[in-house]
Amino acid sequence: MKRVIEKCWRDSATLILATKGNQNITPFNTDTDNCNYDILLQTRPHNASFPNSVVFPGGVCEAADEDERWLKLLSIFGFTQSDFESLHHTGSPLTPLFQNNPIQRHVALRIAAIRETFEELGLLICSSEHKDKRSNVWASLISDPDLKYWQERVANNPADLFVLCKEYNCYPDIWSLHYWSNWLTPTKQPKRFDTAFFLAGLESKPLHVKSNVEVVNVKWLNPLQILEKSNKADVLLYPPQAYELKRLSYLPDINELLTFAKKRSCQGNELLYPVFIQAKDGMLQLLPGDYLYPSSVDLNIKTIPQIDKTILETREYKQPLHRIEVTQSRRELIIQNYKPKNHINMNNIVMSFPNK
Template sequence: MNRIVGKAWRDSASIIVLNKLSGDSLARGRGAGLNYEVLLQTRTSRASFPNSLVFPGGVNEPLDESDAWLDLFGSFGYTQHDFNALHCAGGAVTSIFQPDPVKRHVALRITAIRETFEELGLLLCSRDPKSKRTSLWTSAIADVETKNWQDRVSKNPGELLNLCKEYKCYPDIWGLHYWSNWLSPVHLPKRFNTAFFIAAFEQEPPKLESNSEVSSVQWSNPIDILARNNNRELELYPPQGYELNRLIHWTDIEDLIKFAQERSCHSNENFFPVVVEARDGVLHILPGDDLYPTNVDLINGNDRLLKDKTVLELRQSSKTLHRFEIIPSQSKAQFLIQNYKPKNHINMGDKTIEVQITIHKSK
């Protein structure tokens, strides 16, 4: 699978950055039942996924896999054993981490950290030697010439290594926990195979300084974002909508990060949506759904499966549901889960959620 994916998609990495709310913030009602917020940015009209709300991240570069990074980590006391711990050996390997899972786990975390710094000026790095790093939480440093280094790193990804050497720090890859793997629908002109990671701050992170690809950035309550999306106040793509719904399964950030850390080295499904055209609407089918093809065509997307039934009839004829349903005539979209048990991840139970999602249009 990885050989085919490599031809069609560009590997990328994103971070779902969380921030633990203080007691004062909770007392003022900012949490709405959660004790954390999520970092979201609005893309400009010229950027990929224009005008939408997304997690920070971007495309993997060859320099993210340089052996020079291993030398840098080694200078802080990290060894091959620490790199190996990022991947659970012996099990299946999610496609984006093939063919060398340990090397790819390191490189994609560096990608996510580099891109987050480029976009938002948030440098997820640490100066602590291995002997002092025991926390669940991620680290960040703020005493850098942010704008200057953002420009340099944007022009040359290798400049992140020079930044780390100058400021005597290293990318906090152990503060990032692997979460999920999404592949863009095949009809997009640009396709991305994206690893999502989770990182969390126990205290308020440094000031953000966004670049020209970002029109705004905000710390937001996931429940509030989902409500505003359903009220058509903002746009979410399916991966963001899905992951925000998955996050709110946890109300306490420490429980969430402990779970994320425990499952981080395990593989899970490639979330590759397959389009099914019904008589009155369109379904975007996810792995585990009864309609999900046994053999997925990663190049042509199974050429849009056609069904001579309505959306409701297709739902009623399926036992296991894991899908988005879109009925244009009713201006209605729903996210449905029924009898779906994910591999190595949160079981959200049976759900039917009214959503407003940005669906990628065909070329």
């Protein structure tokens, strides 16, 4: 892929935050309660990016997230160079977002995800524990009535997250965030983000979530529940959220999910960049691995090629399909004969998620 990205793509980070839910799951049961964890989801206001949609918390990376003082702060709590190097497995294929100085990028983007989650929801994923005492599984939360004041302050000045951490003698719990995927917004969208998705687990659900003006509704639902609501058009999901929720549903046990996420976190994977093709009756949004996905992608080309076939006519038998199909009456994720690199194999699926 020709990676010449104009400045209109902004680096960003998103956090998939899971917490224990219904612990009584039955293997191979497709019921919506058959998942023992819930995911934190928020609804965006009508005037925000991705308006009226249900998304994970997150936002753009700021210069303050890359401040070298973070490394010094983390070292006070016992973290060494080997701990930073553990975030990236040397020799693994590099996810494009981490190509330039991968360790620094892993640290900064995790701090961005933690900062944005705090700004939007008041959940401060930080720890005061020395490295030797911190949990190897669950993310830590700092709770305090005065955090509402700091939530507004950090929202106005991202650099104040460092001031907050010094004040509370804590640090961003970056090792509890596991790298999950990398999505790049299609060129045709007016606002474009190069987004790292991270996943973290909370041992218990926070009692209070203090959402700001960027959030109009907050819910904790398991992946199957939110996908069912999407299928009924009760909620609006954009492709990255629908795709990742479906992928999560293949690991219905939270301990299994976190073990898998931690194991694959330092490995690279494919950049998920949808390539658009106009068919006779709708639009194809091709993802890497689809037999029609181009071998070389120029990310700066804004024209959409056309083919003289219907969408169904492009579904070649036995060919790999990895795409989203959009017509006036439907929007579906289609996977056939495709196996991702370093991630969950979802086998063959057809999943609807209406766009209205």
